Amino acid sequence: MSQQDNKEMAKHFYRASAADFGKIPGSPIAYWVSNKIRTIFAEENSISQRIDARQGLGTGADSVYFRFFWEVSFSTMAIGFPSANEVWKNKNLKWIPLNKGGSFRKWSGNRDFVIAFDEVSRNKLKEIGNHLPSEDRYFKSFVSWSDITSATNSFRYFEQGYLFSNTGHCAFPKDEFESFLLLAYCNNRFVDKMTKILNPTIHFHVGYFNLLPYPTRLFERSERLVSMVRQLVEFASNDWISYENTWDFRSSPLLVLDNTEKNLRSAFQKCCKHWLDTTLEMQRLEEENNRLFIDAYGLQDELTPEVPLSEITLTCNPHYRYGGNLTDEEREARLQSDTLAELISYAIGCMMGRYSLDREGLVYAHAGNEGFKALVEEGAYATFAADEDGILPLTSDNWFPDDVAARFEAFIRTVWGAETLEENLQFIADSLCLAAIKPVKKGGETARETIRRYLSTQFFKDHLKTYKKRPIYWLFSSGKEKAFECLVYLHRYNEATLPRMRTEYVTPLLGQMAGRIDRLRLQQAEAGTAEAKRIGKEIDTLSKQLTELRAFDDELKHHADMRIRLDLDDGVKVNYGKFGTLLSDVKAITGDKGE
DSSP: OOOOHHHHHHTTTTOOOOOHHSSSTTTTOOOOHHHHHHHHHHOOOOOTOEEEEEEBOOOOOOOHHHGGGSSOGGBBBBOOOOOOOHHSSSOOEEEEEEOOSSSSSOSSOOOEEEEOOOHHHHHTTTTTOOOOOGGGGGTSOOEESSSBOSSSSEEEOOSSSSBBTTTTTEEEEESSSHHHHHHHHHHHHHHHHHHHHHSSSSSSSHHHHSSSSSOOGGGGHHHHHHHHHHHHHHHHHHTTTTTTTTTTTOSSSHSSSSSSSSOHHHHHHHHHHHHHHHHHHHHHHHHHHHHHHHHHHHOOOOOOOOOOOOSSSOOOOOHHOSSSSSOOOHHHHHHHHHHHHHHHHHHHHHHHHHBBTTSSOOSSOOSSSTTTTHHHHHTTTTOOOOOOSSSSEOOSSOOOOHHHHHHHHHHHOOOOHHHOOOOOHHHHHHHHHHSSOOOOSOOOOHHHHHHHHHHTTTTHHHHHTTTTTTOOOOEEEEETTTOOOEEEEGOOOOOTTTHHHHIIIHHHOOOOHHHHHHHHHHHHSSSSHHHHHHHHEEEEEEEHHHHHHHHHHHHHHHHHHHTTOOOGGGOHHHHGGGGTSSSSSSSHHHSSTOO
16 A cells, blocks of 8 residues: 555544543544543533533323414413422412423524413322422423434523423523523533533533533633623524514514614514524524634634524524525515515404404413403403404405404504505515515416405415414315315304304305306496306305305304313314314314325
């Protein structure tokens, strides 16, 4: 073998003694690790000597005890409580916020779940699963990470009031200051490298966390680190609550950030600038955090402080939200389309009474429509009235003066004014065609027609995705002909909803359709050949819809007579299956088709 060949082969070999392996806790066969890294492990105490880390509960029956927070009555949720005893003083409270791990997200977020933890449920849980390990740590603040990690670890801060599962591991520093120091350490290139040494698989459980070296050299920089982490946590938290599938959501960012603009395009541009500024500042802070650790341990030859935009875990950051396989133009188009689709969803929430232009956050998310009338009388919906019954027709044709499309137009007029209504509707329609729906190629359509098409064909699909197949607005549908469809707000459903749907919407629509068919037949008799053919196709379509609607009406009457009641504690998966074929996407939601 030539000398050149020997040099080439040497590049692919590492040399390490057995004693070197022993310097790293657990003695992993990490032959590529540098002497500097081995020295850090050898000289620093393990983090377990300073920080208490715990595994969470495993119920053995998550479908019984876990819910997304939006499924249950918000009045039964206990948020921010310091202990179980404080919760149990109020007998109406049952659901406790639960940290269940979640996707790659740093600093703050992943707060979707609640767990049934009233006194009865707690006693049952003691009898199954893993017997509530770490119960002495429940409700305390912590730093958490997911058991299954992506290419990069992500750690988050949780204030008091949470329980944690066996997929959301937790560490419990002595106070908030040390929590933020730990967060600075964990969301760092330094620890990212350490975790891959200790365990190169996708799992990173408490045992591996306990083997990390504690960074004593950073104490001298602690004030600066904690100050940065406070900012990072605040950025991440504000981003998290800017989206409606969070319980701290206040309002659409297009409304929150826009106090003077009457032009929706300008409001969106203002949001984009704010989002970009926040993302870049967060990137700067994360890179400074990395740099402090790298410099402290002299690892400049092994680590770089740079953080790609795809790892700045803000939902408003399109590089993170949509991944790295798109062009900048494609990412911007998707962000614009999604933001305007989210505005539509927020507007529907205002129509339903879940939100209000007069109050921030959740206004009504209770059960059975109880207490809703009192809110109306208090003036909770004075600026933009909530729907009287929580039933919103969602049709491809304009059969009802108060359907979703008409009410959405009224919402835009209320918020941004009548003088800019047409340009705002056009901006919404153009935005939806960027990604949410395909633009019409032949003949074109008006902005109102585009918005109606999105509402009737795509909104519920987006809603299912947003709410992870546990929708809060339920789509009642007559079938594939779409003769009649409407949205019903889960939290306002009661025994009178189906009878009212029938008498106020379906029965009148039967008469309207039959009347339109009769009028078209009269027009057809007097029309020329081409026009008569066109009218004939319209009659055929309406006739199919009328047949479908009659069958739907029969089933609706049957279920209306049953006076179906819902128990929100059972969750959407159970409750959605109580209405036969009246609802759309039943198999996808109840799980019969796989989740």
